[in-house]
Amino acid sequence: MRQRVLMLLCILAAVLCFGYCLMTGLARSGSRFYLVWAAAGLCFGFLACAIRFDWWSGLPALLRHGIVLLAAVGTLLFVVVEGCILSCYHAQGEEDLDYIIVLGAQMKESGPSVVLQFRLDKAYDYLTENENTICIVSGGQGANEPCSEAEGMYRYLVGRGIPASRIVMEDQSTDTSENIAYSAKLIGNDQAKVGIVTNNFHVFRGVQLARHAGFENVCGIAAQSDIYFLCNNMVREFFGVVKDTVCGNLW
Numbered sequence: 158m159r160q161r162v163l164m165l166l167c168i169l170a171a172v173l174c175f176g177y178c179l180m181t182g183l184a185r186s187g188s189r190f191y192l193v194w195a196a197a198g199l200c201f202g203f204l205a206c207a208i209r210f211d212w213w214s215g216l217p218a219l220l221r222h223g224i225v226l227l228a229a230v231g232t233l234l235f236v237v238v239e240g241c242i243l244s245c246y247h248a249q250g251e252e253d254l255d256y257i258i259v260l261g262a263q264m265k266e267s268g269p270s271v272v273l274q275f276r277l278d279k280a281y282d283y284l285t286e287n288e289n290t291i292c293i294v295s296g297g298q299g300a301n302e303p304c305s306e307a308e309g310m311y312r313y314l315v316g317r318g319i320p321a322s323r324i325v326m327e328d329q330s331t332d333t334s335e336n337i338a339y340s341a342k343l344i345g346n347d348q349a350k351v352g353i354v355t356n357n358f359h360v361f362r363g364v365q366l367a368r369h370a371g372f373e374n375v376c377g378i379a380a381q382s383d384i385y386f387l388c389n390n391m392v393r394e395f396f397g398v399v400k401d402t403v404c405g406n407l408w
Contacts, residue, residue, distance in 0.1 A: 174198035248377035261296015261306030279380035
């Protein structure tokens with residue numbers, strides 16, 4: 158009975174993963190990370206088969222222990238990293254910062270993607286309330302983008318009434334670590350008070366990258382995110398934190 162319940166749960170998990178993969182894929186976010194959900198669906202399908210045909214008991218004991226240990230370590234790492242991400246999820250920054258850095262995301266022919274528009278709207282609100290703050294819009298041009306992310310962000314903010322003199326474009330970066338590093342060169346002062354504007358799930362990594370780049374007075378400013386794609390974004394961010402940690406960009 159217990160094995161049957163576990164098998165059914167694995168089948169349900171596989172169906173949900175494949176369904177979520179299809180939903181996120183149809184959104185055409187510009188990233189193929191959604192395929193990780195198809196991979197997860199295949200893994201759950203394999204587990205369902207393993208339970209159904211009792212493959213587990215046929216494995217050598219040492220291999221079974223190794224798999225359990227690896228799964229436990231992976232789960233613990235995931236929980237710790239996600240806890241760090243959630244610790245900055247509602248960050249609102251400080252008033253009268255010298256600079257805010259708006260991290261880039263996909264630009265479409267029609268304008269900023271939903272994710273990027275959330276960031277820009279948050280930056281707009283901050284800039285209208287703090288009139289002495291300078292805004293750096295950071296992001297280069299990807300192969301599937303009509304212009305650099307920085308240029309698209311510049312146009313959006315100027316179009317909403319932010320003076321062009323308050324906006325500086327950084328249009329060479331290709332990822333978050335370069336967003337921060339290249340923006341830091343434009344600021345040229347590690348004592349400046351800086352806010353990192355990005356979506357809530359992305360704030361922790363943005364702030365840690367800024368600290369690693371030398372900023373001593375940095376805070377996060379969290380924009381909202383699309384609730385339907387939050388699972389995808391949180392899992393993707395887990396891998397982003399791990400990657401930047403391994404590359405020595407965070408600590």
